[in-house]
Amino acid sequence: MLPEVETWLRDRSFSASDWSLPRLHELKGSTTVSVVLPARDESATVGEIVRVIRRELAGLVDQVVVIDSRSTDDTAAVAARAGAEVHAQDEILPSLKPLDGKGEALWKSLAVTHGDLIVFIDADLRDFRSSFVSGLLGPLLADPRVHYVKGHYDRPLGNAPTGGGRVTELVARPLLNLHWPLLSGFMQPLAGEYAGRRSVLERVPFVTGYGVELGLLVDLLELSGLDALAQVDLGSRAHSHQSTEALGGMAAQIMLAAWSRLDRQGKALMLEEPSVRLTQFHRSASGHRVVDRDVSIAERPPMITITR
Helix, strand or coil: CHHHHEEEEEHEEEEEEHHCCCHHHHCCCCEEEEEEEEEEECCCCHHHHHHHHHCCECEECCEEEEEEEECCCHHHHHHHCCCCCCEEECCCCCCCCCCCCCHHHHHHHCCCCCCCCEEEECCCEEEECCCCCCHHHHHHHCCCCEEEEEEEEECCCCCCCCCCCHHHHHHHHHHHHHCCHHHHCCCCCCCCCEEEHHHCCCCCCCCCCCHHHHHHHHHHHHHHHHHHEEEEEEECCCEEEHHHHHHHHHHHHHHHHHHHHHHHHCCCCCCCCCCCCCEEEEEEEEEEEEEEEEECCCCCCCHHCCCC
């Protein structure tokens, strides 16, 4: 791991329990907060998430917005009954040709929210806790130098407490370690729970598909620098899991998002030597243990060229 990433991990890694609600209310002052839930066919979970936010974070959160991304169920009605401000994705900025994907919903939310700070929360979370929101707000309210905060958590899969996040471990983490090693300290780079300052989020592009999270990390690193980014331990996250086929599509979009940034940064032709270190994390009783692996490869020449 790079020395500057080790320093960042020490200075910019937090836990949701670091800030009590009274302390956050004190820090908030005149700052306004919007929470955004992009949702497509999430009627089973979106209502409870909205109710918890409105009930437990009243006074801290000023606006709860659900962007309905062409749901075929009653997601919009359920969210509205729970107290959310609901907008149909395609009705926002109607002069623009509609595009598909989660990133489109997130980008369009910037046009219908008014908060100085914007918190993005996936709408498929089960057993949702308000600390998912308050934890992300902590670093932003406490330190004006922090521009963007990612959540991280254990992701259960079946009977395995940390079996989720397959695309993270197989695609996103290797990409970041290879090409943007300064971002290797993020434990959940594809987490759907994150928050940022409007003044910064409005200055970067949003990938319209599932590459939005990786794209934002890379672009915000370029715009603001590593010290402006932070992460918060939110505990454990329970949600529905995608099929392997769906994960393949997500992985492809993430790789495309990475490629577009490599191209823009002049790295597409591999003129720069990529990092060969892969940073991973193991949770222990005392916290997270960093595990560095050498993932360098070698090539054998064609066998026909070998003298035997």
